[in-house]
Structures are given as structure tokens and as C-alpha cells.
Amino acid sequence: MTDLKNTRITLARRPQGAPVAEDFHIEQAPVPEPSKGELLLKTRFLSLDPYMRGRMSTAKSYAKPVEIGDVMEGGTVAEVVTSHNPDFRAGDIVLSHSGWQAYAVSDGKGLRKLDPDAAPVSTALGVLGMPGFTAYAGLLTIGQPKPGETVVVAAASGAVGSVVGQIARIKGARAVGIAGGPEKCAFIRDELGFDVALDHRAPDFAEQLKAACPDGIDVYFENVGGHVFEAVFPLLNTYARVPVCGLIAHYNQDGGASSGPDRLPGFMREVLTRSLQIRGFIQLEFSDQKDAFLKEAAGWIADGRLRYREDVVDGLEAAPQAFIGLLEGRNFGKLVVKVA
Amino acid sequence: MTDLKNTRITLARRPQGAPVAEDFHIEQAPVPEPSKGELLLKTRFLSLDPYMRGRMSTAKSYAKPVEIGDVMEGGTVAEVVTSHNPDFRAGDIVLSHSGWQAYAVSDGKGLRKLDPDAAPVSTALGVLGMPGFTAYAGLLTIGQPKPGETVVVAAASGAVGSVVGQIARIKGARAVGIAGGPEKCAFIRDELGFDVALDHRAPDFAEQLKAACPDGIDVYFENVGGHVFEAVFPLLNTYARVPVCGLIAHYNQDGGASSGPDRLPGFMREVLTRSLQIRGFIQLEFSDQKDAFLKEAAGWIADGRLRYREDVVDGLEAAPQAFIGLLEGRNFGKLVVKVA
Numbered sequence: 244m245t246d247l248k249n250t251r252i253t254l255a256r257r258p259q260g261a262p263v264a265e266d267f268h269i270e271q272a273p274v275p276e277p278s279k280g281e282l283l284l285k286t287r288f289l290s291l292d293p294y295m296r297g298r299m300s301t302a303k304s305y306a307k308p309v310e311i312g313d314v315m316e317g318g319t320v321a322e323v324v325t326s327h328n329p330d331f332r333a334g335d336i337v338l339s340h341s342g343w344q345a346y347a348v349s350d351g352k353g354l355r356k357l358d359p360d361a362a363p364v365s366t367a368l369g370v371l372g373m374p375g376f377t378a379y380a381g382l383l384t385i386g387q388p389k390p391g392e393t394v395v396v397a398a399a400s401g402a403v404g405s406v407v408g409q410i411a412r413i414k415g416a417r418a419v420g421i422a423g424g425p426e427k428c429a430f431i432r433d434e435l436g437f438d439v440a441l442d443h444r445a446p447d448f449a450e451q452l453k454a455a456c457p458d459g460i461d462v463y464f465e466n467v468g469g470h471v472f473e474a475v476f477p478l479l480n481t482y483a484r485v486p487v488c489g490l491i492a493h494y495n496q497d498g499g500a501s502s503g504p505d506r507l508p509g510f511m512r513e514v515l516t517r518s519l520q521i522r523g524f525i526q527l528e529f530s531d532q533k534d535a536f537l538k539e540a541a542g543w544i545a546d547g548r549l550r551y552r553e554d555v556v557d558g559l560e561a562a563p564q565a566f567i568g569l570l571e572g573r574n575f576g577k578l579v580v581k582v583a
Numbered sequence: 584m585t586d587l588k589n590t591r592i593t594l595a596r597r598p599q600g601a602p603v604a605e606d607f608h609i610e611q612a613p614v615p616e617p618s619k620g621e622l623l624l625k626t627r628f629l630s631l632d633p634y635m636r637g638r639m640s641t642a643k644s645y646a647k648p649v650e651i652g653d654v655m656e657g658g659t660v661a662e663v664v665t666s667h668n669p670d671f672r673a674g675d676i677v678l679s680h681s682g683w684q685a686y687a688v689s690d691g692k693g694l695r696k697l698d699p700d701a702a703p704v705s706t707a708l709g710v711l712g713m714p715g716f717t718a719y720a721g722l723l724t725i726g727q728p729k730p731g732e733t734v735v736v737a738a739a740s741g742a743v744g745s746v747v748g749q750i751a752r753i754k755g756a757r758a759v760g761i762a763g764g765p766e767k768c769a770f771i772r773d774e775l776g777f778d779v780a781l782d783h784r785a786p787d788f789a790e791q792l793k794a795a796c797p798d799g800i801d802v803y804f805e806n807v808g809g810h811v812f813e814a815v816f817p818l819l820n821t822y823a824r825v826p827v828c829g830l831i832a833h834y835n836q837d838g839g840a841s842s843g844p845d846r847l848p849g850f851m852r853e854v855l856t857r858s859l860q861i862r863g864f865i866q867l868e869f870s871d872q873k874d875a876f877l878k879e880a881a882g883w884i885a886d887g888r889l890r891y892r893e894d895v896v897d898g899l900e901a902a903p904q905a906f907i908g909l910l911e912g913r914n915f916g917k918l919v920v921k922v923a
Contacts, residue, residue: 303856305858468848481645490855501848502845503844504843505846507845507846507850508833510850511812511827511830511861512830513863516643516644518645518862518865520862520863521859521860522862
């Protein structure tokens with residue numbers, strides 16, 4: 244084991260705006276040795292998710308930032324190489340949170356064993372993992388779509404949005420998906436079964452959205468912000484629900500007030516007159532629903548009602564560029580890095 | 584009956600900013616005659632409430648505006664003068680929606696008989712009426728205060744705010760009330776039992792609020808907007824709930840975007856990172872809770888835990904000036920007009 248090196252990607256500096264390659268540092272370190280009760284994990288897959296942009300910043304958030312020089316945070320699927328913990332043995336595949344590195348030591352806490360025969364293990368990072376659960380809990384607990392209602396979601400070919408639209412359909416609602424470019428739009432419409440797919444890059448996107456929602460919008464699952472939100476907001480019906488799960492369009496805008504007229508008073512007025520519900524959430528709040536999610540989602544996948552697409556990048560060294568692309572919408576499906 | 588005149592106050596024109604006396608027209612009309620199945624009501628009390636400002640404007644809202652020349656809308660307590668309706672008889676006191684006029688004809692629909700022995704009938708417009716129910720439903724259904732949590736409400740000596748704070752206390756929460764001037768502050772603290780009373784006119788109001796909420800704010804019952812909201816927002820805890828019931832500070836600002844930096848993106852970011860819930864509502868949404876409210880509130884009044892104060896103005900002709908003062912916070916307690 245001592246001959247092996249642990250490739251690790253650390254935060255070299257805090258990004259100014261969009262992250263660039265120089266914000267990350269790729270280094271080789273000795274593979275750590277597990278102590279009594281611990282186990283050594285070898286990363287198979289690393290999940291790349293938009294929330295990681297928040298961890299690179301010191302802006303106040305729901306979680307502490309990654310410190311400069313520390314390994315970037317991230318969910319992983321890993322194989323147990325050595326175990327000094329009676330609950331695990333070598334060869335076990337686990338869902339872990341090892342971050343952007345090839346090896347990690349764990350005390351076993353928070354690990355979940357995966358059954359490679361039940362589903363491809365990488366799905367534990369996507370459709371059957373945090374992103375899928377985010378979609379499930381946010382849509383069902385906050386969005387509460389009813390049959391016949393209109394649910395709109397952006398980044399609809401992505402890890403969260405794709406699940407939101409499909410669960411909306413399962414619950415009998417109309418799913419209007421917004422994605423970037425004709426290929427992604429075709430995918431969500433033809434492969435995932437969304438009722439409507441709209442390209443947010445179209446010059447007349449706002450008009451297209453209005454035409455696609457003749458009865459208004461009952462649920463808007465917010466994961467992007469920006470000009471999509473601007474087009475959605477006037478269409479929200481009385482009693483519409485807006486689970487706020489992410490604002491990827493703003494993640495590269497650290498601090499600083501936006502220019503232009505102040506839209507907040509008008510926003511609050513509409514919240515009042517249309518009895519809107521705007522509700523931020525992080526999936527951890529709903530962790531008591533996790534088991535129900537895993538069971539239901541596995542069933543939906545089995546009967547073909549919940550489909551997923553992965554965008555697999557090869558090698559840990561490719562993670563920084565893949566992550567930079569994720570924030571620009573260049574991925575197509577759930578972005579994972581195949582580490583080993 | 585034909586010798587009597589019906590004093591009516593109509594909308595003369597739509598206000599530009601704050602309403603002025605000239606926006607109203609006081610006129611004398613014949614007292615209407617009830618037809619078969621109808622009854623003639625004589626207004627005893629007229630309720631004046633901030634929402635009426637919205638009815639004077641054509642800005643999109645949850646209810647249609649009052650047309651120019653039409654009688655101003657409003658809840659009333661009235662006495663049945665003549666009844667051609669078997670469900671009512673002369674002398675009955677009813678809660679009605681006759682608007683700003685001395686007499687009105689009704690078909691009986693939507694009227695609720697009041698028992699003058701149970702409570703002063705004017706309370707059906709305040710603590711036991713729409714404002715009290717607004718406080719009850721918004722606080723309990725959306726705000727959901729838990730024992731030990733901090734609930735903040737502005738306009739705390741008013742019809743809604745006073746009930747919000749007292750119910751918060753009944754539910755075991757801390758009630759921090761905001762009011763305008765030392766007299767109102769003393770009232771909410773000493774008479775209503777709020778834990779803290781703050782004067783929003785104080786130059787260091789924001790600092791005072793922060794000091795008064797050492798554990799942050801769990802529920803902010805929003806009925807004013809403006810600089811109070813600005814002071815509250817940074818103090819909202821993770822999972823804080825904000826029932827949005829009114830925005831009186833903005834009611835006189837018809838249309839037009841506010842100047843200054845755009846605070847909406849930063850607001851949404853905080854909604855996300857602090858898992859906030861912002862929820863507009865109108866009490867009508869919760870009308871299935873009305874009976875429970877009437878029963879509970881009557882009990883709380885009886886055992887002294889729910890107190891109220893009325894600001895009674897004499898004569899219908901005084902209604903316009905009283906309403907103008909209401910929007911400026913010049914009332915002290917629930918504002919009602921004693922019509923007859």
C-alpha cells in the first residue's frame with residue numbers, strides 16, 4: 244500500500260466569479276493508513292454537484308466552506324480496501340463523502356452499503372442519491388403537485404431537474420422542462436416524457452413559456468434563478484409553490500448587490516396578492532423520508548417511469564474542468580467522475 | 584322610511600400615492616327598499632382596514648377594485664330594520680359587508696347573526712372578526728410558532744398584530760412587538776403582555792431589534808414591509824417562517840419599480856441558504872378554520888389571555904380621514920367607525 248499515491252484535489256484559492264483551473268490544486272499524497280475501527284476507502288465515483296460552488300466561497304451558507312488547501316468536498320461511491328471495522332469488509336461498496344480524492348480513511352459513520360446487483364452503483368450519487376432525493380423531497384413536500392397542475396423545472400436534463408419532471412408526471416401533473424439547447428430538450432421530451440421542453444436560450448423564451456403554460460404555473464421548482472425565474476414569476480398562479488433548491492445562475496456572483504431597479508418590493512407584493520409560497524430547502528431537512536424515497540424511486544426505475552442519464556467523466560484530474568463546465572450547463576445528465 | 588337618507592361614501596377617483604379627502608365622495612341617496620327575500624340593514628359599525636387601499640387601485644390583486652362612483656367596500660355590523668327573509672327578523676344584529684354606507688339591502692347570503700350578549704358586537708370586525716382570524720390562521724397555519732421560539736410582528740398595537748403577539752404568547756413563544764411611538768409600545772408590553780416592545784421610529788431600531796432577538800427570529804408575521812422588514816430579514820433563523828399578510832408601508836406606492844440596487848437575487852439566496860419560508864396569504868384561504876377560531880378566541884378573551892383595543896371614530900363622514908390616518912399608523916387599536 245505504501246507505494247500507492249493518493250491523488251487529491253484541493254482548493255488552491257477562492258474563485259473570483261466563475262471558477263478556473265487555477266482555483267484547484269492537484270497533488271499526490273501518501274495513501275492514509277486506517278487505525279483501529281477505521282477503514283480505507285478507494286474512490287470509484289465522485290459526484291460533481293452545483294452546491295460545491297458554495298463550499299468554495301466564504302459567503303454565509305448552510306454549510307462551512309472548504310478551507311484553502313483542504314480537499315474539495317463531495318459525495319463518492321467507494322470500495323472498502325482495508326477494514327478494521329467489524330461492520331465492513333474489503334470489497335464492500337459504500338456511499339461515502341470522501342471528497343475529491345482517490346483514497347480516504349473513514350470511521351464508518353455515515354457510510355451506506357450499496358448492492359451492486361440492485362442498481363449501477365453510480366446511481367447512488369444521482370437518481371438514487373442526493374440529487375434524486377432533493378427532487379423527491381422538494382417536489383412532494385413543498386411543491387405538492389396535484390393531478391392536472393403545471394410543474395415547471397429548469398436544468399431539466401440534470402440530476403435534480405430530470406427527476407422533478409418525471410415525478411411530477413407520476414403524480415399526474417403536467418411537466419414543463421427547461422433546458423439549454425435542442426439536444427437536451429429532445430432528451431427530456433422524448434426520453435423522459437416531459438410534456439413540453441423549452442430551450443431557455445431562445446430569444447422568445449418567455450413567450451414560449453407563457454404559451455406552454457396556458458393555465459399558469461402551480462409549482463416552479465427553482466434550481467437556476469436568473470432569466471428563467473424572471474420568465475416564470477409572472478405566470479405563477481394563486482397558491483403556487485416555489486421550492487427553492489438552487490440558484491446556479493447566481494453561484495458565480497459572489498457578494499455585491501445587483502444593479503438595476505429593486506425588484507424585491509414588487510416581488511413581495513406578488514407573494515401577498517397571489518398567496519405564493521417561496522420555500523428554500525436542503526434535502527437534509529427531510530432525511531426521515533430517505534427510506535421511502537429509495538423504495539419508491541427504485542420501483543419507478545424498475546417499471547420504467549423514472550429514467551436517468553449520467554455524464555461520466557474519466558479520471559479525477561478531469562474533475563475541475565468538468566465542474567467548471569457544470570456551472571455553465573455543459574454537462575448532459577448527472578455529472579460523475581469515474582475515479583477508479 | 585322614505586324620509587330617511589342613506590349616507591354613502593363612494594370612490595371619487597383613484598388615489599395617487601397616499602389617499603386624500605378628495606378621493607372620496609360623501610353623498611346622500613334614498614334608502615333602498617328590500618324586495619322579496621331581502622332585508623334592509625342599518626349600519627352600526629364600519630370596519631376600516633388597510634386592505635381597502637388595494638381596492639382603491641387597479642393594480643392586480645386578489646380582489647377586484649372598487650369602481651369609480653361605487654360605494655367603498657367594507658365589513659360592517661348592522662341591524663336588521665326590515666326583513667322579507669324568513670331567516671332574519673327586525674332587530675337582529677348581523678355581521679355584513681355593506682361597505683361605507685348607512686343603509687344597505689341584502690339577500691341574507693353571507694350574513695352572520697351576532698349575539699350582543701356574548702361580546703360587544705363591534706368585536707366581530709376586530710378581535711373576533713377578519714383581522715383576528717387573519718392573525719390566528721396566518722400565525723398558526725403558516726407561522727407555526729413553537730414554545731421558546733421568537734415571533735416578531737409589526738403594527739403590534741393594531742387589529743392583526745395585537746392578536747398575533749398574544750397568540751404567540753399563548754403558544755409559548757416569545758412575542759416581540761414593533762409599534763410606532765412610546766404610547767403604543769407601552770400598551771403592547773403592559774396591557775397585551777408582549778415580551779418586548781420596540782419603537783420602529785427609533786434611529787437605532789435595527790440594533791434594538793437585534794438585541795431583542797438574541798436567538799434570532801423564527802417567525803416574522805409580515806404586515807408592514809419597508810424598513811421593518813429590512814431590519815428583520817438578517818435576523819431570520821434557518822427554517823424561519825414569514826406569513827405575508829400585508830405590506831402597509833408600500834400600499835401608497837402604486838406601480839413603479841423602486842430605485843436602488845436590486846435586492847431580489849440576494850433575498851432568494853438567503854431563502855435558499857437559510858431554508859426560509861415566505862408565504863403570502865389571505866384569510867379566506869383558511870375559512871374552514873373559522874369556527875375553531877371563534878371558539879378558541881372567545882375562550883381566550885374570557886380568560887383574559889386575549890385582549891383588544893378599539894379606536895372608535897364617530898360618524899360615517901369621518902371615515903375618509905380615519906382611513907387616511909390608518910395608512911399612516913395614526914390609529915391606536917382596531918379602527919372602527921360608529922355609524923349609528
